[in-house]
Amino acid sequence: MTKGQDLWRRAKAVIPGGNMLLSKRPEMHLPDGWPAYFSRASGVTVWDLDDRPYCDMSLMSVGTNTLGYGHPDVDAAVSAVIASGNMSSLNAPEEVTLAERLIELHPWADMARFARTGGEANAIAVRIARAASGRDGVAFCGYHGWHDWYLAANLGNAEHLDGHLLPGLEPAGVPRSLAESVFPFAYNDLRDLEQLVERQSIGAIKMEVSRITEPAVGFLQSVRKLADENGIVLIFDECTSGFRQTFGGLHKAHGVNPDIAVFGKALGNGYAITAAIGRRDVMEAAQSTFISSTFWTERIGSAAALATLDAMAECRSWEAITATGRDIGARWQALARKHGFEVTVSGLPALTGFSVAGSNGLAYKTLIAQEMLKAGYLAGTSVYVCTEHTPDVVDGYFEALDPIFGLIADCEGGREPLTLLDGPVCHSGFARLT
Structure with missing residues (x-):
């Protein structure tokens, strides 16, 4: 058990729900595996309590840091x-x-x-x-x-x-x-x-x-x-x-x-x-x-x-993050097509997300969080873009994401996604408006 996971168990005993914001609960990302707490953050990098760095290709503090951490x-x-x-x-x-x-x-x-x-x-x-x-x-x-x-x-x-x-x-x-x-x-x-x-x-x-x-x-x-x-x-x-x-x-x-x-x-x-x-x-x-x-x-x-x-x-941050978000959305679609399935991209470009049709959405989100964490990324099915998401950062993200989309393709072909998970499926979050 990591220091963050241990602290989360302690938190749930003394704080109703464990923390102050639903979106930051580990159960919303990777139950029993999400780092939960950070020791420091800079640019797009977040270090956990065990001093392991992760590139944040997830919520960027739930959308607060469009200029990156620690501007x-x-x-x-x-x-x-x-x-x-x-x-x-x-x-x-x-x-x-x-x-x-x-x-x-x-x-x-x-x-x-x-x-x-x-x-x-x-x-x-x-x-x-x-x-x-x-x-x-x-x-x-x-x-x-x-x-x-x-x-x-x-x-x-x-x-x-x-x-x-x-x-x-x-x-x-x-x-x-x-x-x-x-x-x-x-x-x-x-x-x-x-x-x-x-x-x-x-x-x-x-x-x-x-x-x-x-x-x-x-x-x-x-x-x-x-x-x-x-x-x-x-x-x-x-x-x-x-x-x-x-x-x-x-x-x-x-x-x-x-x-x-x-x-x-x-x-x-x-x-x-x-x-x-x-x-x-x-x-x-x-x-x-x-x-x-x-x-x-x-x-x-x-x-x-x-x-x-x-x-x-x-x-001109608004222009930069909009352009980066549009690029990420297009690359999700291209990567999915490469592996033989389709994704739907939605949201403002700088708050972009994708989904796969069917009932396995939460399982896929959990799988991405699990495997990308191993590769050094905080990730899921959405990215809140900041100016520090440079082309090199985005390229590295897609290089790590490629084989995981391959696993999703296997599941779309009939493989049971739960067999790929090390723990339970993440909880559902805010409903998306249509």
């Missing part, structure tokens, strides 16, 4: 803040500069509020939207975190989140009084949303611009028009999509502006900072309700975000 300019900005003091009884000036910078990148917006996690920022946006519209109902599409307002969708109907989060997710602990306060609609299905607006008192439409599937022609424009006609606040959750395909929100590429946009993950390159930006007449509703937290005023997050934005602008 020198971002870390230098954070170190300077630590040296001069992270917290005091006065405010951090960096938060004003960051608000101005995000508004400059999104001229439709006038004001910003900051938090430290995506779930918090989404909850802030919903609170502001309800205060501004004077209506409680939220129509949503996509994944927006763990807070009560969102999980309330499964009160009375345990299947409401099946196409958006984990199928059958239990809203235990969510007040029953929140039932019928939040309503899901299907992505790219305008009529589904229109019917919600007709039947319910909807004050906010909250959605991801795109996660897996591209928006149908005119869909986002029609949602914007529907919101305008009914006095509804339109919120785009860009915690995942922001700063990956454009320098700012993905909505910029589609020419549709929301009333509020929420950013996270890539904004601080691994440091905790999230933002909700919006139109002045909407955002000022924050003053009519109570939204406040001590550690939203710490300095590191804002300083890291400013340095991250500078570094992104200098290397």
